[in-house]
Amino acid sequence: MQPFDYYRPESFEEAFELLSQPRKTAVAIAGGTDVIPQTRDGIRRPDLVVDIKGLPGMRDLAMTSMAPCCGAGPDECLYVGAAVRINEIARSSIVQDHWPILADAAASIGNEQIRNRATIGGNICTASPAADSAPALYVLDASVLIKGPRGEDRCLPIAQFFTGPKRNALKHAEIVAGLLIPGSPAGTLSFHEKLSRRKAGDLSIVSVAVMAFPSANSTTWRLALGAVGPTPVRAPEAEAILARGYDAEAVDLAAASAYGCCSPIGDIRSSLDYRQAMVVNLARKAIRAVVAQLPQA
Amino acid sequence: MLHDITFTVNGDRYVVAVRSHHTLLQVLREDLGITSPKRGCENGECGACTVLMDGLPVNSCMVLAPEADGAVIETAEGLSKDGILHPLQQAFIDHNAVQCGFCTPGMLMSSKALLDRTPHPSEDEIRYALVGNLCRCTGYVRIVEAVMDVAERE
Ligand SMILES: Cc1cc2nc3c(=O)[nH]c(=O)nc-3n(C[C@H](O)[C@H](O)[C@H](O)COP(=O)(O)OP(=O)(O)OC[C@H]3O[C@@H](n4cnc5c(N)ncnc54)[C@H](O)[C@@H]3O)c2cc1C
Ligand code: FES
Ligand code: FES
Numbered sequence: 503m504q505p506f507d508y509y510r511p512e513s514f515e516e517a518f519e520l521l522s523q524p525r526k527t528a529v530a531i532a533g534g535t536d537v538i539p540q541t542r543d544g545i546r547r548p549d550l551v552v553d554i555k556g557l558p559g560m561r562d563l564a565m566t567s568m569a570p571c572c573g574a575g576p577d578e579c580l581y582v583g584a585a586v587r588i589n590e591i592a593r594s595s596i597v598q599d600h601w602p603i604l605a606d607a608a609a610s611i612g613n614e615q616i617r618n619r620a621t622i623g624g625n626i627c628t629a630s631p632a633a634d635s636a637p638a639l640y641v642l643d644a645s646v647l648i649k650g651p652r653g654e655d656r657c658l659p660i661a662q663f664f665t666g667p668k669r670n671a672l673k674h675a676e677i678v679a680g681l682l683i684p685g686s687p688a689g690t691l692s693f694h695e696k697l698s699r700r701k702a703g704d705l706s707i708v709s710v711a712v713m714a715f716p717s718a719n720s721t722t723w724r725l726a727l728g729a730v731g732p733t734p735v736r737a738p739e740a741e742a743i744l745a746r747g748y749d750a751e752a753v754d755l756a757a758a759s760a761y762g763c764c765s766p767i768g769d770i771r772s773s774l775d776y777r778q779a780m781v782v783n784l785a786r787k788a789i790r791a792v793v794a795q796l797p798q799a
Numbered sequence: 800m801l802h803d804i805t806f807t808v809n810g811d812r813y814v815v816a817v818r819s820h821h822t823l824l825q826v827l828r829e830d831l832g833i834t835s836p837k838r839g840c841e842n843g844e845c846g847a848c849t850v851l852m853d854g855l856p857v858n859s860c861m862v863l864a865p866e867a868d869g870a871v872i873e874t875a876e877g878l879s880k881d882g883i884l885h886p887l888q889q890a891f892i893d894h895n896a897v898q899c900g901f902c903t904p905g906m907l908m909s910s911k912a913l914l915d916r917t918p919h920p921s922e923d924e925i926r927y928a929l930v931g932n933l934c935r936c937t938g939y940v941r942i943v944e945a946v947m948d949v950a951e952r953e
Contacts, residue, residue: 507800508819508865531863538822538861539842551819553866589855613931614909616843618855619862703930 503542510553514677518651520552521675530554530677532585533619535612536628554677560585560623562680563594578685584623584678588635589614591622601683603692603711607638610696613703623678626663629670630705632729636664637711638694640726640734645682651675657682664733690715693791696728697784699771705729707772708780712788716796720745725756725789730764730781737763740785748793757786804868808833809877817864824848824859826867827874835875835904839933846932849905850874856912858931875904878911886949887911894945898936905932910946920950 511517521528529548531537532555540546554560566581580601582591591597592608611617611625611634625635626646644660650673660681663671672678692713698704709728714721723744725737740756740763748756761781768774800819805812808831817826824841827833827850839847841860848860851873878885887910890896897903906929913920913928920928925946926939934942 503820503822505818505820508802508863510865534861534863534866535843538863541820542841551863553863612843613846614912614928615846615849615856615858615861615931618852618857702927 504544504547506548507550508553509550510556512556514557514649517552517554517557517677518675520550522651523550526550528552532621532624533587535616535620536624555585559583559679563590565596580683581680582622582683583680585621587618588620588622588625589617592617600685601642603638603694603713604642604683606694607635607711610634610694622681627670627672627678629664629668631667631731631733632706632709633734634696634706634709634728636734637709637726637728639681640736641692641711641713641724642683647679647682648672649677649679661736667732687715691792691795693788695784695788697780705771707777708784710784710788712792714792714796721748721796725760725785727760727764727781727785730766730777732765735763739763744789748796753786753789753793756789757782760785802865802868804865806867806870806872808872809874819863819865821864822860823850823862823864823867826864827859833874833876837901837904839901844933846905846909847902849908849932851908851912854912854915856909873908875907878907887946890945890948894941894948896937896941896945902932902934906934906942914950922947925950
């Protein structure tokens with residue numbers, strides 16, 4: 503690897519200073535599972551690498567009453583520090599019990615060694631359209647907490663954080679501090695599935711996350727897809743169709759309509775034709791999996 | 800840039816000066832002469848460089864050397880005790896789970912981490928734990944059998 507200097511700041515102030523040094527290319531590193539291969543391949547040529555894992559709060563995973571930006575009541579939010587490892591999320595009993603779709607999405611990423619290093623913050627900051635945490639974070643209505651060099655903390659809905667392929671909403675030297683995930687009401691159902699060339703250890707061809715919130719006389723739905731366009735997407739039309747009913751015909755219609763939100767490309771992992779077909783198949787499979795847990799319409 | 804790091808490898812404490820852009824794999828192999836972790840893809844795909852870092856399997860080619868400061872590292876060199884092989888090592892021999900041996904240290908470390916966490920895993924759990932360890936020789940069946948053998952013991 504080309505030489506660079508490594509720093510491990512202990513405060514955000516120190517980190518901002520390092521990340522905004524004039525005439526130096528600085529890169530933040532968390533798990534390094536994207537940064538290290540990119541640097542080795544010469545895609546990145548950093549002068550300094552700033553390890554942000556040790557910053558305050560970055561490794562916290564806990565319930566919080568920091569509710570303002572996630573819209574839930576006090577104590578109903580999960581705070582996930584940006585440097586929490588993917589495997590810590592996959593194995594957390596709080597996450598498995600209350601946000602199983604996030605645990606499933608985390609468990610689908612890479613392999614054991616990668617999940618022990620990779621972080622949730624790194625996964626969204628890389629902003630790959632195929633980031634496997636994304637569809638789950640989209641249906642969970644997660645918010646991203648961002649800290650900036652001039653103390654201008656801000657909070658963005660996850661869908662505004664992804665701005666294009668490998669592009670995110672961060673401004674120069676900003677750092678993602680963590681994610682806020684609203685609690686789901688009792689009875690919420692969800693399903694996550696990822697299709698890749700191999701059963702495991704590969705990036706997604708298509709991934710899908712579905713949530714349903716049953717109540718006395720109606721069920722609200724959320725559906726998101728990954729690897730099907732420049733950013734992950736929600737499929738509002740499919741959600742609206744399912745809200746009116748979820749018999750077999752409605753499920754087919756919803757799955758077909760999900761395709762309307764996508765603008766897939768063909769790439770090394772899949773031809774365009776195959777990916778188009780798989781969007782509909784995977785959406786249908788995921789919706790059916792949730793319907794199977796619901797009282798019949 | 801140089802960093803003085805202190806860490807433990809297989810129970811021995813080391814203080815070494817490492818470069819910012821070197822990896823834990825380089826430090827183990829080139830500075831300490833601990834060569835069971837292999838350099839395969841250097842890209843996080845093959846797992847030949849797998850070591851345990853604070854008890855968890857990681858690709859040592861994906862850890863920057865200064866990040867290892869304070870860590871407890873385990874490699875295949877540390878598995879046998881007083882000349883007696885670790886049960887996993889013996890099972891790999893008994894089941895002919897080794898051909899060229901390039902993947903073996905990584906396979907052993909991933910398997911050890913699994914058994915430390917889940918002493919009696921199912922076959923599916925074993926396969927899931929070994930997704931990040933590629934073997935180009937054995938076809939995996941014998942490797943999984945070797946781990947199953949140890950997993951089924953009391
Ligand atoms: C073998 C292999 C398999 C993989 N499989 C998958 C997979 O199946 N699914 C998947 O989604 N991904 C996969 N990945 C990609 C990668 O592991 C994930 O994207 C991972 O979550 C990145 O996290 P990290 O902490 O390692 O990121 P890093 O490499 O540390 O950082 C990634 C980017 O985010 C920035 N960054 C990190 N944290 C912050 C922060 N808090 N604030 C601001 N910027 C930040 C960095 O500057 C960099 O640009 C794989 C990678 C490898 C090598
Ligand atoms: S050499 Fe490290 S994963 Fe292949
Ligand atoms: S025994 Fe040769 S790579 Fe596994």
